[in-house]
Amino acid sequence: DAKTTQPNSMESNEEEPVHLPCNHSTISGTDYIHWYRQLPSQGPEYVIHGLTSNVNNRMASLAIAEDRKSSTLILHRATLRDAAVYYCILRDGNAGNMLTFGGGTRLMVKP
Amino acid sequence: EPEVTQTPSHQVTQMGQEVILRCVPISNHLYFYWYRQILGQKVEFLVSFYNNEISEKSEIFDDQFSVERPDGSNFTLKIRSTKLEDSAMYFCASSSGYPNSPLHFGNGTRLTVT
Numbered sequence: 641d642a643k644t645t646q647p648n649s650m651e652s653n654e655e656e657p658v659h660l661p662c663n664h665s666t667i668s669g670t671d672y673i674h675w676y677r678q679l680p681s682q683g684p685e686y687v688i689h690g691l692t693s694n695v696n697n698r699m700a701s702l703a704i705a706e707d708r709k710s711s712t713l714i715l716h717r718a719t720l721r722d723a724a725v726y727y728c729i730l731r732d733g734n735a736g737n738m739l740t741f742g743g744g745t746r747l748m749v750k751p
Numbered sequence: 752e753p754e755v756t757q758t759p760s761h762q763v764t765q766m767g768q769e770v771i772l773r774c775v776p777i778s779n780h781l782y783f784y785w786y787r788q789i790l791g792q793k794v795e796f797l798v799s800f801y802n803n804e805i806s807e808k809s810e811i812f813d814d815q816f817s818v819e820r821p822d823g824s825n826f827t828l829k830i831r832s833t834k835l836e837d838s839a840m841y842f843c844a845s846s847s848g849y850p851n852s853p854l855h856f857g858n859g860t861r862l863t864v865t
Contacts, residue, residue, distance in 0.1 A: 676854075735852065
């Protein structure tokens, strides 16, 4: 599996935007970029995914570099509930493929 | 919103005993997965299951582990003879049959082997 690199931890202030970076320089043409998060004492939760174009949903935005070697997850207004470990994962587009989790970025949100 | 449910939330067992962890995936999903997370470590893939058979498994998923979908709604993970190092959170997940469909995870079963 192609690997991703994320900072171990980041801090943010409540109600401010957060930009979580991810590097994936060895991404292949069929890899989609997925983001999941894991709140304390819970299972991982899907956030967003994309292939080439930027994506928005109710939880976050995903900005993908033109060469696809990096991406950024954007939380527009962090809340205390957004404190979690955020995982950037490359996944082939075929149905049923599993996810390979790395270490992720631990996001701390200060009131 | 439909969700994946896992029971029990916490299971304590003695070394060498068999345990069965239970999961009810989302009803119209076709792919099922088990993951585990040892305390303080990464979430690790164990096995995926589709069309009543294992589609992929990791090196962790050795002969001590088995999975079953006994009745069309439950999905179980059995560990035949537990070891201390099997202590972990075990997460079940399911996804639909569509390409790139996300995995929906349960909140896990904490297994403690003493």
